[in-house]
Amino acid sequence: MAPLGLSALRSLLRRSSRPQAWTPPEASWSRPFGLGWDQPYTVRYASNLDDGPWHGMPLGGFGAGCIGRSSRGDFNLWHLDGGEHWYGTIPDCQFALFESNGSSQRAHALAVKPEADASRPNSAEPLAAWDWYPASTPERSTGTYAARYPLSWTHYEGVYDAEVSCEAFSPILPGDYQRTSYPVAVFRWTLRNPSDQPLDLSLLLSWRNTVGWFFNTDPSAEVHFRDDGSPEHNYAPAIGQGEGQRNRWLDQEGVRGIVLEGQRSEPIGEGQGQWCLAVPDALEGVEVLRCSRWDPTGDGQELWQSFAAEGRIPNSNNDRSSRAGEQASAAIALKFTLAPGESREIPIAISWDLPVTAFATGVRDLRRYTDFFGADGCNAAALAAEALRDWRQWRDQIDAWQAPVLARQELPEALRMALFNELYDLASGGSLWTAASGKDPHGRFGVLECLDYAWYESLDVRLYGSFALLQLWPELDKAVLRSFARAIPAADATQRPIGWYFTQGRGRVEADRKVKGATPHDLGAPNEVPFDATNYTAYQDCNLWKDLASDFVLQVWRTFKLAPTGEDLKFLADCWPAAVQALHYLKRFDVNNDGLPDNGGAPDQTFDDWPLKGVSAYCGALWIAALEAALAMAQRLQQELGLDTGSDQHTFSAWLEQSRSNFDRLLWNGEYYDIDAESGTPVVMADQLCGDFYARLLGLEPVVSEANSRSTLKAVKESCFEKFQGGSLGVANGLRRDGTPLDPNGTHPLEVWTGINFGIASYYRLMGEGQTAEAICSAVVDQVYSGGLQFRTPEAITAVNTFRACHYLRAMAIWGLWATHTDWQRIPGAERG
Known part of the structure; x- marks a missing residue:
């Protein structure tokens, strides 16, 4: 298979089994969902970093840590420790969708089948009971990933009867030195029933508790030279350590969800804090199911069996702390019915509050967003609540600041695309943004x-x-x-x-x-x-x-x-x-x-x-x-x-x-x-x-x-x-x-x-x-x-x-x-x- 250039990719993305294919937004980078690269660029020096081509747009504010979701649907970039890099798919960090049209049903995790669980080296096939979304081929597109930072879109086609799209973004807003720092991602799901029969749907979000993972367990951070003569230090994060983690339901005005927590020191240490999965508390006609704890280290049947059968998950609020060797994931499912021609928009927020960035022994900084939410590591829910309240306003502001660039039609579309997408590095380039001080009013x-x-x-x-x-x-x-x-x-x-x-x-x-x-x-x-x-x-x-x-x-x-x-x-x-x-x-x-x-x-x-x-x-x-x-x-x-x-x-x-x-x-x-x-x-x-x-x-x-x-x-x-x-x-x-x-x-x-x-x-x-x-x-x-x-x-x-x-x-x-x-x-x- 010959490498596909940008023009060829655009052509493929417009082919579909449906009469009207989804078109990637103007000035976005797009790729058929799950389609691999034949001959991607590879690294020049063996010691230099090469994670392969499966990179998507980062989500999260500047200096807040970020996560990344690729064009195959997996979350695989985890820049949550200031200045450090960890890359790997965690299979249970994932969206999934169940659909029944009355005569048949289907359920898929909305990513291609993962090769391995990056948090468990040498482990067996991850979540073997789950059904994974089919990847595109050169002949058939099963969907499209597109990105125009800070916006990304994933559109699914040819698998479900429903039309399914997800827009993801964080409030990256020029001149806004508050919201641009937020550790939060908004996922705006749009589902439409184009058929003449009702569709029963259930949208699932599962997430691993990773509190306590992202800090360097090698306190020496010993420096040595690469083969190209440049210095580097050892980074050994605590990936997979689950002892003391607990997940609990969240119910407050405007928000329903699950908070994921872990062990804490005094004062709070690097990598400690919270995650939050949240949806609005007033989703008319939607049944919200929450499983605060399930085991992601097995075949996944515990969660998948009932989800694949009827779009349901165990509805339980088990907040016990994990023992040594245990892992804990949480999940939310949103179950509803779409009448023929009906569409529904569902916002979901994922936030994290990991307030401390640590450096040499005894040296630490607070992240910029703590100026607005406090530094105790207990504010993931507050971040998610603001996101669910204000996400439409944020989205309008993104449109406003991108409009002057999009309007310059004399500049080739690919260059307008790159103007936006090259900004990704301000979030995922190991960015550090500290809390403000009298000497540094913006940090x-x-x-x-x-x-x-x-x-x-x-x-x-x-x-x-x-x-x-x-x-x-x-x-x-x-x-x-x-x-x-x-x-x-x-x-x-x-x-x-x-x-x-x-x-x-x-x-x-x-x-x-x-x-x-x-x-x-x-x-x-x-x-x-x-x-x-x-x-x-x-x-x-x-x-x-x-x-x-x-x-x-x-x-x-x-x-x-x-x-x-x-x-x-x-x-x-x-x-x-x-x-x-x-x-x-x-x-x-x-x-x-x-x-x-x-x-x-x-x-x-x-x-x-x-x-x-x-x-x-x-x-x-x-x-x-x-x-x-x-x-x-x-x-x-x-x-x-x-x-x-x-x-x-x-x-x-x-x-x-x-x-x-x-x-x-x-x-x-x-x-x-x-x-x-x-x-x-x-x-x-x-x-x-x-x-x-x-x-x-x-x-x-x-x-x-x-x-x-x-x-x-x-x-x-x-x-x-x-x-x-x-x-x-x-x-x-x-x-x-x-x-x-x-x-x-x-x-x-x-x-x-x-x-x-x-x-x-x-x-x-x-x-x-x-x-x-x-x-x-x-x-x-x-x-x-x-x-x-x-x-x-x-x-x-x-x-x-x-x-x-x-x-x-x-x-x-x-x-x-x-x-x-x-x-x-x-x-x-x-x-x-």
């Missing part, structure tokens, strides 16, 4: 660079990937940059080995973790003390990087100028001292006194496996743009706040004049810019003028002339895009002018970096070359969304169908396309702060 926020490189908010990566946060949740973008501003003056002389030297066979080379004045690469890792212990990565010595200080200054000015909430002088003033210190530190590396910092010969910038020597186009252009931004900052702060920035203006002006006078002289070759001044490497570096892009975007003096910019973009397009796999993959990082590789076994130069491509495309768009921008983005989006990489977009893909570093932060750079259109509307709600 502290961070997203991992990726799950393989598990440290927060890598500054060089977020130079590209933070465009989404800036435009939709600008106060969170400011929170991240304030964290960097606080970290720049700090120092940590702890010595640690640098991984790159190991990969080069050069033995053990050590460096300080953090030098005072150096801009940190990241805000730390989930196994240490995020925000306070920065520079977790040790693949390179980040104190030597030549792009980080410029990245910081440019992002501060960008956020000040472009945030939909307007210019925030206090934010600018808060970051100004760190910006000055960072630029002075970076100027130390101007070894030739030509005004431009010199790269040191080891990889010392975002392409951290790609050595540059002397002045480089990439770092030099960013430096010039950052000096322009610093001068603009200084002038505004002096004019409007009365700060004395005259001395800094004088210094930066002198540096800028010298830098500009030497940049073209050292690097311009008449057609494009050499990668650097000293290595003699004869390649066209695709992202060589990122600094010029930023300067132009922010209304600063461009780094290079328009003629040089356009000539460079022409060379990049021809060499790195059109001559690399015919443009079908995207832009390679660096090739010879004729499109051939300098080193056929090279790493970074031969990779297509998704976020870099979106950034380069935004530069083309800014320069009025919209067709090229769309061609680049379309190539990358097609590879990701037809290659089984959806909702785990990697940093890099290759021409041999491999990827590296999934769930990558930089891919949200696709929102640079929106930022480069001044006539495009701002997103409703994002202007709130």
Whole structure:
């Protein structure tokens, strides 16, 4: 079977045994229900994460932990421990549907048959008594999964007489710093009887009690190096531990359901708290059945026998605590009849209250949603009650904020789809969002660079990937940059080995973790003390990087100028001292006194496996743009706040004049810019003028002339895009002018970096070359969304169908396309702060 591209999938999804097939909503990613991939992308390095292609949209608020349901109907992503990853299907976490038309009946769990129970390694066939929903084949669709974050839809067809659809979402609302943090998912079921006979239906939700599972049982979280030289730590969650768990009925105004609880320490520990399964208490004509406890470790007959026979489950409120070795699941069934032509809408909420995120021994943070619901871990029911009360309003707000993007019909549908769906990483990228404090009124926020490189908010990566946060949740973008501003003056002389030297066979080379004045690469890792212990990565010595200080200054000015909430002088003033210190530190590396910092010969910038020597186009252009931004900052702060920035203006002006006078002289070759001044490497570096892009975007003096910019973009397009796999993959990082590789076994130069491509495309768009921008983005989006990489977009893909570093932060750079259109509307709600 040949791989199915996006257009072929659309065609298949429109075939059905029914006269009118369900059509996926506009600008959504869709897939026939349960249809596998023939040749999905696979991981490049054996040590890197590869869960396979069965990923769907995450559910849950930013920093609240999230769950994911795939296109085969299973819940398989469990990011409930801050910054950590656990993937696996728990078969009894599932919806099911019973139907009787008077002459025949059927019941299926609404997922394809699971291979194994991920919570019980080496176990027998899970829930062998259950009947599972049939998967689609290339010839026949049994349903469709579609997603346009934060909305997803599952439509079932050709199996039941009833028309059955489920829409799932969480209240991810731009500019709303309360509801976007909620740990809750709403499932809006729509069932219609198109036949001429009454249909008896029963909708079932079963859920495992996982309270106490999601914390690291390895307190050392020992760090070691992967085969690619990057550090990682051991994560051993307490999966399957059920002792002390109990489930009980919930009956309160507006809500009926079941609360799932577990053992607690004092104070409450990580992974402790509650889950809640809830439905409205006033569902006219619906019989609500609840089984508070059943055993999911057997064949499932205990629950399934009566459900498959008549749509009923044991109605019992058994709240005893589990003994060691026991597991406890709970279930709700909603039984009702649909007359011919009748339809019914049923909302179901799943919420969780796991308020604590723990890091190094004794270090813990409360999640942001606890500012609104308290921190005792007893508020899952309150979360579910608000969801069932307000879900229609939330749904309308989602429509409102997505409308301006959907309306831009001149942008290809696949790119509008990706604009929404790449936002998934703000929920499932190990995001951390703490409770507010006087110093941080919106809390502290961070997203991992990726799950393989598990440290927060890598500054060089977020130079590209933070465009989404800036435009939709600008106060969170400011929170991240304030964290960097606080970290720049700090120092940590702890010595640690640098991984790159190991990969080069050069033995053990050590460096300080953090030098005072150096801009940190990241805000730390989930196994240490995020925000306070920065520079977790040790693949390179980040104190030597030549792009980080410029990245910081440019992002501060960008956020000040472009945030939909307007210019925030206090934010600018808060970051100004760190910006000055960072630029002075970076100027130390101007070894030739030509005004431009010199790269040191080891990889010392975002392409951290790609050595540059002397002045480089990439770092030099960013430096010039950052000096322009610093001068603009200084002038505004002096004019409007009365700060004395005259001395800094004088210094930066002198540096800028010298830098500009030497940049073209050292690097311009008449057609494009050499990668650097000293290595003699004869390649066209695709992202060589990122600094010029930023300067132009922010209304600063461009780094290079328009003629040089356009000539460079022409060379990049021809060499790195059109001559690399015919443009079908995207832009390679660096090739010879004729499109051939300098080193056929090279790493970074031969990779297509998704976020870099979106950034380069935004530069083309800014320069009025919209067709090229769309061609680049379309190539990358097609590879990701037809290659089984959806909702785990990697940093890099290759021409041999491999990827590296999934769930990558930089891919949200696709929102640079929106930022480069001044006539495009701002997103409703994002202007709130």
